[in-house]
Structures are given as C-alpha cells and as structure tokens.
Amino acid sequence: MQQGSAYFIEEVSTVEETHTLSVLVDNEPGVLARVIGLFSGRGYNIDSLTVSETSHEDHISRITIVTTATPPVLQQIRSQLGRLVPVHEVADLSTFEVAPLERELALIKVAGTGDKRVEALRLADAFRATVIDATAEHFVFEMTGRKNKIEQFITIMQPLGLVEVCRTGVVALRRGQDKT
Structure with missing residues (x-):
C-alpha cells in the first residue's frame, strides 16, 4: 500500500x-x-x-x-x-460516440463576367450550390453543408469575384433515435 x-x-x-x-x-x-x-x-x-x-x-x-x-x-x-x-x-x-449531424447555410454573392462567371457556375455545380439570384454582373449562391465545405467554397470563390457572404450558425442533432 x-x-x-x-x-x-x-x-x-x-x-x-x-x-x-x-x-x-x-x-x-x-x-x-x-x-x-x-x-x-x-x-x-x-x-x-x-x-x-x-x-x-x-x-x-x-x-x-x-x-x-x-x-x-x-x-x-x-x-x-x-x-x-x-x-x-x-x-x-x-x-457522443457517433458524431452529430451538423449543417450550416450560407448565401454567397459573386460578381464576374466572361470566363470567371462560367468558372463560378461550374464550381457552384460541383459544390451543389444553388443560384437563387442572378443578374448580368453577379450571382447569389445558396449553399448548405458542413462548415469546412462552405469555407472551402468561399475560398475558391475569392479570386472569381467574391463580393460578400452571409452565414447562419451551425445547427446540429444527435444521430439515432435518442432525443437531445
């Protein structure tokens, strides 16, 4: 002892x-x-x-x-x-043993013409972002997903004419049938 x-x-x-x-x-x-x-x-x-x-x-x-x-x-x-x-x-x-389901919503405004405009649309499609407003000079994309996915999309849009970003906070639920 x-x-x-x-x-x-x-x-x-x-x-x-x-x-x-x-x-x-x-x-x-x-x-x-x-x-x-x-x-x-x-x-x-x-x-x-x-x-x-x-x-x-x-x-x-x-x-x-x-x-x-x-x-x-x-x-x-x-x-x-x-x-x-x-x-x-x-x-x-x-x-908890199993990671929770976490999502965030972002509205991302990108201005551009020509090749930059086409590239922004192509990348938005790859990231499953939806165009919710468009003019001849800009797009507003709506995107939901994990925080890191949204941050990656924002980073990629910067050289293409990123104007502004508005984000919600994270929403999360525990996986499975248990309530929390």
Whole structure:
C-alpha cells in the first residue's frame, strides 16, 4: 500500500477543443440574453450560435452553441448552463460516440463576367450550390453543408469575384433515435 497524500494530482489538458452544445430552454424573453451573458461574463467565446423554437406547444427552444475551450472550461460551461433556471437540458453533442449531424447555410454573392462567371457556375455545380439570384454582373449562391465545405467554397470563390457572404450558425442533432 502506497503512503502519502490522499489527494491525487490530475493532469489537466490545456489543449483547446471545439464542442457543439445543444441547450433546450423555455421560449421566453430574456433567456438568450442570460445564456449569452454566461459566456461573455466569464470571457468564453462563441464560435457559432443558432436559436429556434422546437416545440410550439411546450414553448421550448433549442440553442445550438459551438465554442472552443479547454476540457475543464467546457465542463464548467456545461455545469453553469445547466444551473440556469430556464434551461431544461444541456447536451454536449461532441462527446457522443457517433458524431452529430451538423449543417450550416450560407448565401454567397459573386460578381464576374466572361470566363470567371462560367468558372463560378461550374464550381457552384460541383459544390451543389444553388443560384437563387442572378443578374448580368453577379450571382447569389445558396449553399448548405458542413462548415469546412462552405469555407472551402468561399475560398475558391475569392479570386472569381467574391463580393460578400452571409452565414447562419451551425445547427446540429444527435444521430439515432435518442432525443437531445
């Protein structure tokens, strides 16, 4: 039997990880401000944020938050979110064995004529982006997909005349029949 302190020294990771949190809350005024206040008041960053009502009858909304932090900070975020009064459930979708389904929507405006215009249309087709507005001088593409796919498309469009981009936050659901 080893003698010494009853306390053990736990190695704490300082490597930041990106996690997707699904937070079910009451759909009432001020709830989003309270959740965001928890992050900003403690200096935590939010990489992506989406909010939508998921059950009109029960007045429940889902807040999907993508954040990057060290494991101890992520645990603290989950704990503090769970203690807020209007919060029903906090699920870290990144901790399940099977990766969650994550998608984002982007509107991408590209201006160009001639060969650049043809190339932008060809690439949009390859990325399954849809033309939702077009004039003789520009296109607006609508694209849904994983964050990295959208970022890759935006990068490719830059030399072809990228004008502006508007993106939603990430929406995510756990795979399988379980509800979170």
